[in-house]
Amino acid sequence: MDLTDRKKQILKVVIEDYIAKAEPVGSKAIAGEMGGSVSSATIRNELSDLTELGYLEQPHTSSGRVPSPKGYRLYVNELMERQRLSVAETEKINQALHMKMEELDRVISQAGRAVSNFVSYPAYVAAASRRKHVTARHFDLLPVDDRSCIAVMMTGDERVKSQLLRLQLKVDPEQVQSLTKLLNSRFTGVDTEEMNKRLMAVSEEITPQLFLLLSQTVSYAADVLEEAGQKEIYTAGANQLLRLPEFQDVGKAHELMSFLADDKENLPVPDENSPMKILIGPENVNQALQDTSVVVASYDIGDDMRGLIGVVGPTRMDYGAVAARLSGFADGLTRMFGTKNLPPKGEQET
Amino acid sequence: MDLTDRKKQILKVVIEDYIAKAEPVGSKAIAGEMGGSVSSATIRNELSDLTELGYLEQPHTSSGRVPSPKGYRLYVNELMERQRLSVAETEKINQALHMKMEELDRVISQAGRAVSNFVSYPAYVAAASRRKHVTARHFDLLPVDDRSCIAVMMTGDERVKSQLLRLQLKVDPEQVQSLTKLLNSRFTGVDTEEMNKRLMAVSEEITPQLFLLLSQTVSYAADVLEEAGQKEIYTAGANQLLRLPEFQDVGKAHELMSFLADDKENLPVPDENSPMKILIGPENVNQALQDTSVVVASYDIGDDMRGLIGVVGPTRMDYGAVAARLSGFADGLTRMFGTKNLPPKGEQET
DNA sequence: TTTAGCACTCGCTTTCCATGAGTGCTAAAG
DNA sequence: CTTTAGCACTCATGGAAAGCGAGTGCTAAA
Numbered sequence: 001m002d003l004t005d006r007k008k009q010i011l012k013v014v015i016e017d018y019i020a021k022a023e024p025v026g027s028k029a030i031a032g033e034m035g036g037s038v039s040s041a042t043i044r045n046e047l048s049d050l051t052e053l054g055y056l057e058q059p060h061t062s063s064g065r066v067p068s069p070k071g072y073r074l075y076v077n078e079l080m081e082r083q084r085l086s087v088a089e090t091e092k093i094n095q096a097l098h099m100k101m102e103e104l105d106r107v108i109s110q111a112g113r114a115v116s117n118f119v120s121y122p123a124y125v126a127a128a129s130r131r132k133h134v135t136a137r138h139f140d141l142l143p144v145d146d147r148s149c150i151a152v153m154m155t156g157d158e159r160v161k162s163q164l165l166r167l168q169l170k171v172d173p174e175q176v177q178s179l180t181k182l183l184n185s186r187f188t189g190v191d192t193e194e195m196n197k198r199l200m201a202v203s204e205e206i207t208p209q210l211f212l213l214l215s216q217t218v219s220y221a222a223d224v225l226e227e228a229g230q231k232e233i234y235t236a237g238a239n240q241l242l243r244l245p246e247f248q249d250v251g252k253a254h255e256l257m258s259f260l261a262d263d264k265e266n267l268p269v270p271d272e273n274s275p276m277k278i279l280i281g282p283e284n285v286n287q288a289l290q291d292t293s294v295v296v297a298s299y300d301i302g303d304d305m306r307g308l309i310g311v312v313g314p315t316r317m318d319y320g321a322v323a324a325r326l327s328g329f330a331d332g333l334t335r336m337f338g339t340k341n342l343p344p345k346g347e348q349e350t
Numbered sequence: 351m352d353l354t355d356r357k358k359q360i361l362k363v364v365i366e367d368y369i370a371k372a373e374p375v376g377s378k379a380i381a382g383e384m385g386g387s388v389s390s391a392t393i394r395n396e397l398s399d400l401t402e403l404g405y406l407e408q409p410h411t412s413s414g415r416v417p418s419p420k421g422y423r424l425y426v427n428e429l430m431e432r433q434r435l436s437v438a439e440t441e442k443i444n445q446a447l448h449m450k451m452e453e454l455d456r457v458i459s460q461a462g463r464a465v466s467n468f469v470s471y472p473a474y475v476a477a478a479s480r481r482k483h484v485t486a487r488h489f490d491l492l493p494v495d496d497r498s499c500i501a502v503m504m505t506g507d508e509r510v511k512s513q514l515l516r517l518q519l520k521v522d523p524e525q526v527q528s529l530t531k532l533l534n535s536r537f538t539g540v541d542t543e544e545m546n547k548r549l550m551a552v553s554e555e556i557t558p559q560l561f562l563l564l565s566q567t568v569s570y571a572a573d574v575l576e577e578a579g580q581k582e583i584y585t586a587g588a589n590q591l592l593r594l595p596e597f598q599d600v601g602k603a604h605e606l607m608s609f610l611a612d613d614k615e616n617l618p619v620p621d622e623n624s625p626m627k628i629l630i631g632p633e634n635v636n637q638a639l640q641d642t643s644v645v646v647a648s649y650d651i652g653d654d655m656r657g658l659i660g661v662v663g664p665t666r667m668d669y670g671a672v673a674a675r676l677s678g679f680a681d682g683l684t685r686m687f688g689t690k691n692l693p694p695k696g697e698q699e700t
Numbered sequence: 701t702t703t704a705g706c707a708c709t710c711g712c713t714t715t716c717c718a719t720g721a722g723t724g725c726t727a728a729a730g
Numbered sequence: 731c732t733t734t735a736g737c738a739c740t741c742a743t744g745g746a747a748a749g750c751g752a753g754t755g756c757t758a759a760a
């Protein structure tokens with residue numbers, strides 16, 4: 001049930017016109033844009049067919065046509081010209097990503113803002129560890145004064161976290177040092193459950209003061225490892241929506257913006273194996289996204305982590321431009337987190 | 351030029367009615383709410399006076415009155431009943447703030463979201479060091495493998511930051527240890543400019559490899575100290591605006607939301623000495639805030655830092671409720687960052 | 701000083717009409 | 731069989747007119 005070339009061309013014109021103008025497009029306009037090789041009447045016949053086949057929709061009997069989700073899908077799969085980014089734009093993307101070495105979370109949230117600015121739609125980003133079980137790789141306890149010390153830990157996915165611990169009782173720096181050794185010998189490379197078991201096991205070997213410090217450290221470590229498993233999602237540029245004609249209705253805008261602010265966890269994630277995924281209107285399972293489209297790409301953070309970066313917009317979004325820019329950003333991020341360069345993958349601060 | 355008690359009472363009724371309903375309030379409604387002790391005609395005379403004096407405004411000849419900024423100001427200064435939070439609400443606030451010890455930035459941004467939820471208006475938060483010049487207090491270099499090591503630094507305002515450094519060349523762990531001593535003896539307690547001077551001074555004393563590592567560390571330290579000086583502002587709950595009748599006009603909503611997203615630095619800050627500040631409509635110097643009111647409070651983060659927490663809403667905001675909740679939060683935060691308890695002031699992770 | 705009465709104002713909603721872009725259908729032409 | 735011109739028809743949109751009603755200001759009486 002393939003469409004004729006002319007039908008496809010007409011569909012393409014309709015979609016691109018609608019993307020640009022956000023208004024139903026009529027036969028006359030199409031005829032004009034196709035160079036006058038056919039008359040509007042012919043177009044009308046074709047439009048009628050396309051409508052019947054479900055690629056177009058008519059808001060009401062007798063106004064121009066509007067693409068249906070099915071139409072967009074065909075467009076995205078076959079008709080859309082894969083846009084190449086200009087050199088200047090690639091440059092700009094890399095510039096936007098060229099920030100000082102900083103904490104991972106900060107980097108990706110900034111990347112989210114940059115993407116949103118670039119594509120003029122709301123964007124969302126996240127990063128998560130690929131490993132099932134992240135464990136502690138290295139501990140250090142640094143005495144600060146006699147009542148507090150800093151716990152530094154490095155995780156299996158090369159993140160560094162630290163935390164100031166307050167002590168109830170004075171502890172001797174030398175004892176702290178021996179405790180550090182204990183931590184590194186017995187509490188690295190195991191999951192949190194095992195950590196707690198071992199904590200119990202050593203309870204008799206050391207003084208109560210040290211045990212208190214130890215258990216504080218272990219509990220902190222458990223928190224960090226816990227947190228490493230789940231990804232935090234950042235959204236940016238939700239207000240871009242208000243610019244769009246489809247969100248002039250405050251109710252709609254409110255609904256979607258609240259979703260972006262409070263239900264980010266339910267935003268689509270990319271498929272495991274493909275670098276990019278496009279979801280059009282009702283293809284989104286999520287109620288709040290029924291009338292919107294989502295483009296989401298993935299990128300690598302070193303070898304152990306993986307991130308996602310996505311854009312939310314009206315179904316009438318400029319898929320070509322968004323997809324191109326998004327993969328530009330994804331590539332840029334992957335490169336930036338790559339092991340070769342100085343700004344390295346897992347660096348950050350606690 | 352003091353108002354009679356009855357005029358004040360009428361003004362109060364008008365404002366509270368308008369706060370609740372967002373619609374001009376008429377003489378009849380006022381008479382009703384005042385218990386029928388006077389007739390609507392009397393009220394009309396009084397309203398006429400109040401309008402002449404500038405406390406009220408008339409959208410057009412012949413619909414109810416609306417409070418003017420001057421009216422709100424009188425209300426806030428004299429008429430408003432200082433609301434006390436119920437025990438249940440204080441409880442809720444403390445519960446919202448009772449989070450795990452975490453990085454400072456995360457804590458306050460979460461507090462921002464909590465406030466916004468509580469008062470149903472957008473909120474903003476920030477924290478900044480009180481000191482003019484923050485210096486490094488303690489360094490540690492921890493070798494991870496033969497090509498990378500972690501730089502941990504503690505700043506004068508008790509924040510701990512760390513960073514993974516990649517090395518070009520192999521460095522011996524013992525040398526690293528001696529470098530740590532050098533850092534602590536010569537690069538603590540001085541500002542960044544002085545640090546760079548001293549870096550130059552030692553360039554001849556040590557091997558080129560070590561010097562490279564040292565300069566990486568110093569440059570990182572400079573970044574951190576730089577950053578400590580300026581506060582980052584977080585906003586939350588901007589979408590709350592769309593709920594309000596005064597922002598049903600998408601244009602207005604867009605303007606303010608963009609301001610909250612992109613120009614947060616220009617949001618009002620509290621006065622040095624008073625714990626809370628209320629700015630009504632045109633009292634805001636900022637163009638984008640002309641039609642809104644801002645309530646902003648300050649809180650202490652230990653002894654060295656100070657934070658702010660504010661709410662943005664329509665001039666018709668419920669000042670009493672917002673002020674009460676805001677100071678509840680500010681108190682809660684101050685207490686939470688206080689030195690007494692376990693979740694301590696400056697703790698965080700890099 | 702307060703109140704009742706009354707004419708008047710003016711924004712809001714509804715109704716109605718004209719307009720025009722765009723369609724579907726038919727019949728003729730290629 | 732495809733394309734095109736012609737034409738009647740549909741329907742969203744915008745503006746004008748009309749009715750409604752909440753609320754006012756003013757006057758005169760209590």
